[in-house]
Amino acid sequence: MIAFVFLFDICQFLMQRMAAETLTLRAEDIHTVRSLPLFADISESQFGALMGAAFLQRFPAQTQLIHEGDQADFLHVIVEGMVEMFSTSNGEETTIGFLEPVSTFILAAVLVEKVYLQSARTLEPSRILMIPAQAIRDVFARDPAFAGPVVRELAERYREVVRQLKSQKMQSGLERLAAWLFARGERRGDVIETRIPFEKAKLASFLGMTRESLSRSFASLADHGVTVRGRVIFCNRPDALARLARTEHSTHDH
Amino acid sequence: MIAFVFLFDICQFLMQRMAAETLTLRAEDIHTVRSLPLFADISESQFGALMGAAFLQRFPAQTQLIHEGDQADFLHVIVEGMVEMFSTSNGEETTIGFLEPVSTFILAAVLVEKVYLQSARTLEPSRILMIPAQAIRDVFARDPAFAGPVVRELAERYREVVRQLKSQKMQSGLERLAAWLFARGERRGDVIETRIPFEKAKLASFLGMTRESLSRSFASLADHGVTVRGRVIFCNRPDALARLARTEHSTHDH
DNA sequence: CGCCGCTTTGAGTCCATTCAATTCCGGTGG
């Protein structure tokens, strides 16, 4: 049984290899990875060890990089493209987050040598740097300068998930949407502009609702100065959006 | 303004002091804290430094130990009693978790020198060891043996919250309840027995539903062999419970 | 025994989802 699972893993790995394209690390890429807070402090030699063991691959869109439940064998770094973290249970799928360059993901599973709790797939053609988990753990054990950044990374991720859990439990879908638009939008004068860089269905899943509900939520936001033009959202009353995001239950306007 | 806030903090602290009772550390307590995975590996001298800066307090039930939004000044260790982690937003409150001896809480906020994202209160009379955040950070910086356990603790907490988020987004209240009963129950022969060590309303809030819904969920679980007797829950078909917990959507029985 | 707080039950309402149909949009090929 174990043997079969192992064989299956190998097959999967080879198939992925075939679908992907292994690239040599370019100096420029190494530099961007090196500049990540996670790696900024470690010694040159340890960083060299990590990069020596790592490899960079190019994946097409919609490639599943990580399968929830697998042993965490690599720390992934997204160098270019876009990655979705998600989870599947009894056929249902929910989006847990999105990753843009340059960031690492699933550090927790790698460090504690456990299985992944989430899956990951590319949403665009992407370049991913894969560092063997063992190399990460080795450097962690050897280089004390690595501990600080690792802890900061973990702690920040933890706090992010706590925020997500809170908003999931205490806010309505409309409020989560407002908060998302506000947090991620860019101010242009007195309007705020937010671009959704993926399908709206993904955003809906991330916010914990259906596409239809998201669509209706956008419609409701018209009362708050929001205009939707495809994947670009404008709001000419950012304060109204912020107020809603902070979950204003007192105001029952209509 | 700042001065007033500071004054307020001091008042709060003093009031807490008055409500609480400062205790001297007993050798026995020190030993239990020392045996925590988080502290097991650090050097004797560093541990001594931590304990020297720390103090143990006894709090009555329903005492708020941590106010969400405050700067994280202490790492708390629950030595005896029961603590609830919760969060408040626009008047609504949600329970995020429960802590029993012996465990630490809010390590993440302490390490990154940020504000607490959650509040904490005692649910029973409790003894809490409070270690100044700065002492924790100092030891972390000085003793490399501390890094591993810290990372393991953080990583596990992170994974726990991810699990909570997933179950919140993908499972029904009924399924979450089944999962909770199953995970926390004790096998006695072919029945499983679970004791709820706090108000059912707290459990409802933790599971993300109202008391009424929780009550109705218990009623529905009767079909799965569940009997409720006050705060003690029995199930004579643990497999049915487990199946439901794994979120069996396919089976539409009746 | 009687009070008080927690829990349960009931009834009605509301909001999100589901299912279904239509519109919108980008890309392709004639």
Added chain:
DNA sequence: CCACCGGAATTGAATGGACTCAAAGCGGCG
């Protein structure tokens, strides 16, 4: 350049699950 196609997004109607409000049990403790 335009017609067409398919996937995505929106809209509508109906369902259902969870919540709110209200009232009635239950249980522990003085």
